[in-house]
Amino acid sequence: MVRFIEENISKMLETNIKSNPEVLYIGEDDGDKSPARKGLQINEGRGGLIRSWVDSMRACSPTRPKSFNSQSSWIKEHPSALNMFEEILVESQGKQIVMFLDYDGTLSPIVDDPDRAFMSKKMRNTVKKLANGFPTAIVSGRCREKVYSFVKLTELYYAGSHGMDITGPEKGSICNKKNQSLLCQPATEFLPVINEVYEKLVEKTKSIPGAKVENNKFCASVHFRCVEENKWSDLAHQVRSVLKNYPKLMLTQGRKVLEIRPIIKWDKGKALEFLLESLGYDNCTDVFPIYIGDDRTDEDAFKILRGKNQGLGILVSKYAKETKASYSLQEPDEVMDFLERLVEWKQLRCGA
Numbered sequence: 001m002v003r004f005i006e007e008n009i010s011k012m013l014e015t016n017i018k019s020n021p022e023v024l025y026i027g028e029d030d031g032d033k034s035p036a037r038k039g040l041q042i043n044e045g046r047g048g049l050i051r052s053w054v055d056s057m058r059a060c061s062p063t064r065p066k067s068f069n070s071q072s073s074w075i076k077e078h079p080s081a082l083n084m085f086e087e088i089l090v091e092s093q094g095k096q097i098v099m100f101l102d103y104d105g106t107l108s109p110i111v112d113d114p115d116r117a118f119m120s121k122k123m124r125n126t127v128k129k130l131a132n133g134f135p136t137a138i139v140s141g142r143c144r145e146k147v148y149s150f151v152k153l154t155e156l157y158y159a160g161s162h163g164m165d166i167t168g169p170e171k172g173s174i175c176n177k178k179n180q181s182l183l184c185q186p187a188t189e190f191l192p193v194i195n196e197v198y199e200k201l202v203e204k205t206k207s208i209p210g211a212k213v214e215n216n217k218f219c220a221s222v223h224f225r226c227v228e229e230n231k232w233s234d235l236a237h238q239v240r241s242v243l244k245n246y247p248k249l250m251l252t253q254g255r256k257v258l259e260i261r262p263i264i265k266w267d268k269g270k271a272l273e274f275l276l277e278s279l280g281y282d283n284c285t286d287v288f289p290i291y292i293g294d295d296r297t298d299e300d301a302f303k304i305l306r307g308k309n310q311g312l313g314i315l316v317s318k319y320a321k322e323t324k325a326s327y328s329l330q331e332p333d334e335v336m337d338f339l340e341r342l343v344e345w346k347q348l349r350c351g352a
């Protein structure tokens with residue numbers, strides 16, 4: 001049975017800006033104050049809007065710690081999940097661990113070309129073993145088909161397009177105890193508009209060297225990792241000139257990427273809740289979700305776990321960043337070590 005959830009989109013067309021301060025304001029510098037268009041922007045008159053976009057673009061991917069002191073106090077607040085492994089196991093005692101893994105920057109290292117963000121064979125093998133022991137989901141900003149083409153594991157749940165496109169593992173897999181196919185696409189209505197905006201963004205940004213637009217099906221990404229910094233405001237202008245005509249779309253940010261998404265109340269946090277519910281763990285106290293991610297969009301999931309006081313979030317970052325995650329890991333290699341330890345622990349327990 002295919003479970004297809006398509007909520008009444010008009011009900012979902014509420015601004016989620018109140019709950020998501022990372023949303024960038026898209027409207028005119030000097031006028032548009034509609035609730036759905038208010039965001040991070042502090043209106044400073046003409047030019048101020050683009051300046052604040054560029055400031056935000058600069059802040060999105062720090063390459064060094066702010067200061068030694070702030071870095072060390074951050075590490076105290078968000079200790080390494082590897083160093084705290086035993087404590088994490090104690091916290092999870094008697095509960096079913098469910099794993100949620102972001103893809104880029106978590107399972108694969110960040111690279112210049114988004115089409116070449118491959119995960120290593122070793123990591124794939126680790127994730128495969130992990131999924132044999134625990135229900136496991138990949139939650140990514142990428143379109144589901146693309147992230148699947150990188151991960152290539154049938155035993156996982158996949159939530160693509162920032163959670164707006166969810167499928168379950170193939171029938172018969174251990175994750176899928178109910179033996180049901182699963183599908184959740186709460187933003188199908190936006191497919192044509194996202195395609196249209198994608199085409200326009202490709203056209204508008206083609207004069208900016210290094211800019212790349214990616215069609216992520218229910219959202220689109222404008223990459224500026226390979227754009228010279230002195231061209232960032234030109235890029236911001238072009239993106240805004242397209243988006244100002246689409247009041248039902250909003251802009252969020254990731255690591256050197258601007259993400260264009262429908263204004264609906266759906267994000268990686270909602271996807272996490274949906275998956276827990278599909279697994280039969282809604283309103284349960286005996287579940288321990290672990291979410292590992294590196295980016296701002298992962299904060300929606302960290303927030304949910306904090307709010308429920310359930311499981312934990314692990315931020316993948318070398319540098320101090322504001323986060324609702326409880327623990328940290330520095331890079332994908334450390335993520336692999338952490339996952340390997342979980343696998344070993346599970347195998348020991350099952351063998352015992």
Ligand SMILES: O=P(O)(O)OC[C@H]1O[C@H](O[C@H]2O[C@H](CO)[C@@H](O)[C@H](O)[C@H]2O)[C@H](O)[C@@H](O)[C@@H]1O
Nearest residue numbers: 103104110111112114117140141221225255257
């Ligand atoms: O949720 P995620 O799986 O982390 O996806 C978020 C975005 O990741 C990708 O972009 C990021 O990784 C690229 C490859 O390493 C890098 O070049 C880019 O600068 C990063 O932002 C992906 O290409 C986007 O579509 C995702 O939205």
